[in-house]
Amino acid sequence: MSTPEPASGGVPRVFAVIRALSRVPPEGARVTHLAQSVGLTQATTHRLLQALVAEGMVEQDERSKLYRLSVDFFALAAQAGNTGGLRALCRPALLRLCASLGDTLFLLVRSGFDAVCLDRAEGPFPIRSFTGDIGGRVALGVGQGALAILAFLPEDEREEVIRFNLSRVREFGVYDEVYLRTEIERVRQLGYAGRNTGLLDGMAGVAVPVLSAEGRPVAALSVGTIADRLNPERLPTVVALLQREAAQLGPRINPFDPVLRRPSQSLAEPWPESAGPRSADA
Template structure:
């Protein structure tokens, strides 16, 4: 320590191997139950194929990754949810959001999702099904996607400084092809969401749907999550989209206020 200040530390020795293994594991998490073929892992991580092959097989030996006998794809292993049980409680954000998700879903009648940022990805952590006869269940709780792919991901990026959002989009560039989008499209969506104050996706991940998302910040101002409504297209006319946006933005601000009090 010099002049009472801690010296900045460089990357920890041996950290690169751990980060590469985590990048592989996160990519497999995006595949969910269907898994991910090795070629897609290579593309998504930008690692050399022999490196990915070696990491995957070490993770298999440790029970963290498994290979599907039916498809040959690689999937997250059974040990991962077992390890997750060691986490003692739900996050303060999820606890604070639950009553507001319930209230907004009851008011609007459509399915709502709570999605959080985790590294370069989004993770769906809660879903509240509405009362309208036709519901859009576009994503399951636990599904992970690259930031910028979903309505929630664009909303979270829109709440960031432009340089930071652009850096994340470029880092995810190789992953966008699997979701039929590209860097220019995502950057354009982010700019439009900033102007609106929320994100409206005219073409949802499920054909014939729309979605609308409002970002949620942590008490220190960092964009950390988004609340999203997904509905069939005729449920989100231009007039109703404004009404839905008002409800979601109000819910997002209420969630922020609740987490600030904790």
């Protein structure tokens, strides 16, 4: 008979599985993939996963049978970091930019193949945008904020999004795969998305990605304004202000913030008093 391993012997294996789950796509991964990733047998990996499911730290999709870290796990981790959440963290930056530029600011985050407007600070000019008000969403690649997020995703994720969203962005009439890939490369070289596509008549926008400490595009800061206000002379100033705020925000973002995994859920939560008013003119 084999000697029973100490009670703490399974702890490193549990954390190995958790770390492996942190690297899988948002939809999750199969037991076989996770077992190969951590170097354990499929039976052992399955047993560890079921224990984590029982504790609420991992969830399994009923249809696909894929495993992923649960919202409870991210919520627990978030309590150890920035408890105010992404909206509260970014709200002062939105207000500063809105006051400095006199334009409308948007905070967008990725949600699967879409970008969701998590917050908005109103400027004095009436504008139209792809996401509309807070909670609106648009396919990644459509509009400057969604394009800024897409352009800086890791290559494999970026390719997956392009394949899935190509038919969706074509609905706007001016997009095809060559154009989209050209725009993505342009954004990566410049560090911002700022070309006026003409899709919203009289409107223009510019956006920069907010990169986490690990270099992942977790959000985008975007300006929406009338086209005349984003002329070639003013554009560099707007970009510089956006990039300065994004550079300060990125390292402060908690990678376990549940908003980054389920942004739509956070929109139903009460607005934290510490974050100030919802709109710039409130």
